[in-house]
Amino acid sequence: xxxxxxxxxxxxxxxxxxxxxxxxxxxxxxxxxxxxxxxxxxxxxxxxxxxxxxxxxxxxxxxxxxxxxxxxxxxxxxxxxxxxxxxxxxxxxxxxxxxxxxxxxxxxxxxxxxxxxxxxxxxxxxxxxxxxxxxxxxxxxxxxxxxxxxxxxxxxxxxxxxxxxxxxxxxxxxxxxxxxxxxxxxxxxxxxxxxxxxxx
Numbered sequence: 001x002x003x004x005x006x007x008x009x010x011x012x013x014x015x016x017x018x019x020x021x022x023x024x025x026x027x028x029x030x031x032x033x034x035x036x037x038x039x040x041x042x043x044x045x046x047x048x049x050x051x052x053x054x055x056x057x058x059x060x061x062x063x064x065x066x067x068x069x070x071x072x073x074x075x076x077x078x079x080x081x082x083x084x085x086x087x088x089x090x091x092x093x094x095x096x097x098x099x100x101x102x103x104x105x106x107x108x109x110x111x112x113x114x115x116x117x118x119x120x121x122x123x124x125x126x127x128x129x130x131x132x133x134x135x136x137x138x139x140x141x142x143x144x145x146x147x148x149x150x151x152x153x154x155x156x157x158x159x160x161x162x163x164x165x166x167x168x169x170x171x172x173x174x175x176x177x178x179x180x181x182x183x184x185x186x187x188x189x190x191x192x193x194x195x196x197x198x199x200x
Contacts, residue, residue, distance in 0.1 A: 012069040012085035016092020020061025042104035066112025086113040105177040137192035140181035147174040
């Protein structure tokens with residue numbers, strides 16, 4: 001079993017390295033999305049740089065690889081396999097060796113991972129995030145709030161202990177990746193949807 005976990009973790013990590021945001025920016029505009037706006041290879045930065053349609057494709061692409069990783073993990077090593085794959089596909093997205101360890105913040109991929117594991121939790125959290133975005137125009141605030149309540153929802157709904165621990169790990173990774181956003185939100189300098197971006 002341990003060898004299977006190692007194998008699926010490696011596969012999931014490199015699957016996470018496939019950045020939809022990076023590829024879409026390169027293929028459509030010939031640019032490195034990480035040199036624009038926030039410097040983040042994620043759907044929000046794609047929206048600010050390339051527009052809504054490109055952002056939707058980037059979000060879906062990064063979410064789908066999360067789904068695929070969990071399905072493969074389950075096929076190879078059951079529940080433990082899907083948990084390992086879920087964690088490592090997000091790590092691969094956030095810190096991709098193929099992109100110099102400079103990736104995204106993992107929200108879309110995390111949503112994909114959790115959709116494959118527990119779609120009901122995702123269905124409960126995503127609308128909250130959408131409401132926050134509509135009211136405040138801060139995507140980062142919605143992401144941060146969603147990742148804080150994610151493990152809380154897992155506890156409240158009495159999910160298996162392994163999945164609760166799993167949710168805490170994903171939450172901590174997401175919050176760590178959003179540390180600069182948290183600082184900007186506190187200082188009142190965080191960018192809102194619709195604001196123009198500039199080259200780094």
